[in-house]
Amino acid sequence: MGPRFEKIACTRESLQLIEDRFLKRLPESLHILVICRIARQDRYSKNTSVQFYKYSDPTSEESMRLADEDPFLICIQRPNIHALKGIILLPPVNPTPTQVQTFDNFIGWNRDQVFQAVPSSFWEPLQQLCHKHHNLNHDNSLGIPGIMLAMENEEARQLITPSSNEEIVIRSLDQTDVPAVVGGWKWAVEHSEAQIRETIKTLVSCGLFVKTNGENDGEIAEDLASCVMLSPLGTFNVLYTPEKYRKRGYASFVMKTITKETSTQLNIPCLAEVETWNDASKTLLQKVGYKEVYQTRWYYYEPPLE
Numbered sequence: 001m002g003p004r005f006e007k008i009a010c011t012r013e014s015l016q017l018i019e020d021r022f023l024k025r026l027p028e029s030l031h032i033l034v035i036c037r038i039a040r041q042d043r044y045s046k047n048t049s050v051q052f053y054k055y056s057d058p059t060s061e062e063s064m065r066l067a068d069e070d071p072f073l074i075c076i077q078r079p080n081i082h083a084l085k086g087i088i089l090l091p092p093v094n095p096t097p098t099q100v101q102t103f104d105n106f107i108g109w110n111r112d113q114v115f116q117a118v119p120s121s122f123w124e125p126l127q128q129l130c131h132k133h134h135n136l137n138h139d140n141s142l143g144i145p146g147i148m149l150a151m152e153n154e155e156a157r158q159l160i161t162p163s164s165n166e167e168i169v170i171r172s173l174d175q176t177d178v179p180a181v182v183g184g185w186k187w188a189v190e191h192s193e194a195q196i197r198e199t200i201k202t203l204v205s206c207g208l209f210v211k212t213n214g215e216n217d218g219e220i221a222e223d224l225a226s227c228v229m230l231s232p233l234g235t236f237n238v239l240y241t242p243e244k245y246r247k248r249g250y251a252s253f254v255m256k257t258i259t260k261e262t263s264t265q266l267n268i269p270c271l272a273e274v275e276t277w278n279d280a281s282k283t284l285l286q287k288v289g290y291k292e293v294y295q296t297r298w299y300y301y302e303p304p305l306e
Contacts, residue, residue: 143297156263
């Protein structure tokens with residue numbers, strides 16, 4: 001048999017082996033490592049399929065050695081909050097033509113899919129493949145550029161987090177909050193609401209609510225003032241603060257809270273990704289304590305119309 005991508009059984013033992021193997025590829029492997037740790041703790045919703053595939057080339061001892069020294073891993077999520085088919089890559093540092101061709105043969109190009117947070121070593125090959133198969137949407141042939149930021153566990157657990165008081169409530173999101181969350185998230189797609197409902201049941205989320213007068217006398221209501229959640233992608237997403245509540249520090253409050261909670265509950269490095277032009281979010285994360293670790297790009301692929 002020739003070069004191929006082999007399915008990895010999603011057992012705790014196999015996922016631990018992935019983690020051990022890719023520790024030497026830090027920081028680019030942080031993303032895959034976080035997803036592995038979430039999967040190993042059975043924290044994904046039953047409605048999100050998470051599967052890993054590893055490049056293998058048994059055609060010669062030399063090809064096997066190269067595949068082992070510079071590994072290539074694919075994680076496919078069906079769906080996540082961003083796409084019905086989300087693809088996360090840990091590509092080789094130096095992809096070979098054979099690896100690129102094998103990837104081309106492996107990926108089904110007949111449906112919408114999003115290549116998420118792609119590291120720089122695979123930007124050019126992926127762009128060429130997407131154009132070969134005729135389409136990249138979002139009118140962005142070079143992908144949507146981003147920055148991955150991270151905070152390690154020890155630092156995250158030392159964060160000083162705010163508490164609820166007479167004016168605000170800080171708590172996990174629940175099902176009643178979802179319409180407001182989806183309504184404020186600019187990247188929401190048709191299936192995002194259902195996925196967010198599932199995700200907040202199993203992963204970490206945080207909302208800050210301003211106390212207001214309810215409809216009845218003496219009743220206290222909660223108005224969503226800022227929110228964020230850990231997505232199946234392994235990064236913090238859906239960070240949103242309505243305009244009327246901005247410049248009060250609320251986004252910083254929820255980021256500090258979810259960072260500490262995620263580190264404590266899941267024992268994972270905390271990751272956040274922002275578009276390169278989003279200076280406000282980048283500054284916010286850096287003030288909380290996040291550091292830039294590597295550049296990313298997103299590619300939204302749509303198959304050509306028949």
